[in-house]
Amino acid sequence: MRNINDSVSTKHTGHVRLGDHLCLPFASDLEQREVVSAYIADGLVRGERVLYYSDRTAPGAIDAWLDPRGVDGALAMARGQLEVRPAADDEFDPDVLVDGIRHAVRDARAAGFQGLRLTGEMSWALPDTVRLHEYESGVASTVTGSDGLAAICQYDERLFDKADFSGLVSLHPGLVSVDPLHDDRRLRVVPTYSPRGLRVHGTVDELTAAPFAEALAHTADWPERVVVIDFADLQFIDVAGIRTLVRAAEALPPDRTLQVRHLAPTLRNVLRIVGWDNTPGLLIVSGGAS
Structure with a gap:
């Protein structure tokens, strides 16, 4: 509402x-x-x-x-x-x-x-x-x-x-x-509740991949089977950031999913070309709809 x-x-x-x-x-x-x-x-x-x-x-x-x-x-x-x-x-x-x-x-x-x-x-x-x-x-x-x-x-x-x-x-x-899980000049990661997940602001690259991974690991204790990663406010993500996301999805138990929203079309194409879009536990959706 x-x-x-x-x-x-x-x-x-x-x-x-x-x-x-x-x-x-x-x-x-x-x-x-x-x-x-x-x-x-x-x-x-x-x-x-x-x-x-x-x-x-x-x-x-x-x-x-x-x-x-x-x-x-x-x-x-x-x-x-x-x-x-x-x-x-x-x-x-x-x-x-x-x-x-x-x-x-x-x-x-x-x-x-x-x-x-x-x-x-x-x-x-x-x-x-x-x-x-x-x-x-x-x-x-x-x-x-x-x-x-x-x-x-x-x-x-x-x-x-x-x-x-x-x-x-x-x-x-x-x-x-709520306070962010991480917040500096380059990257801010804030928990969301409707839907349950993370909203990512700024840049995910070699310098910020580690705190991004820590924020993703934080969701492992959540009871929700689907955790939404919202990239609507993402400015840039490099291969190191994408790998961090893929590894987090691979580490999930079979009944859990990282659902990625608002990922730029060019990045969705990159995931498709290298085959990462088929990673178990990772679901890339168009826009913000589930």
């Missing part, structure tokens, strides 16, 4: 700082967990207090999200650095909630924390999203120019009407997305 203007700026989770008011649109529970757990863990490590407004996620689940990142969520809750609150109730008042956030920022600073990281599941407002517009306006006015508050608003695309969803996302200065 995602229909977001390409001009909207996006920050990776590791780059979020106090003063940011960002939106997380997601259509996968895994994407939500990856982004939010990284955001929380980063805040805890930075000495910030984290406040989570939960609608559909139990506090124990959040603790489990943090465990693979080496963060003890239960301990953070016990010492008051991480708090999980119900998102809203039937008596919801946007002004009261926003005023509560302002108090929470002051309390965090008074307790010796660097600031407050806020995140909330916005599904609490369904089916009437009018209150969300009031709430988002209040949060925006609180975060803007602040050196003590960051906020990420979580919107599950599967729950919201398309028109409402686009309008609510536009209330945020930017989006937040």
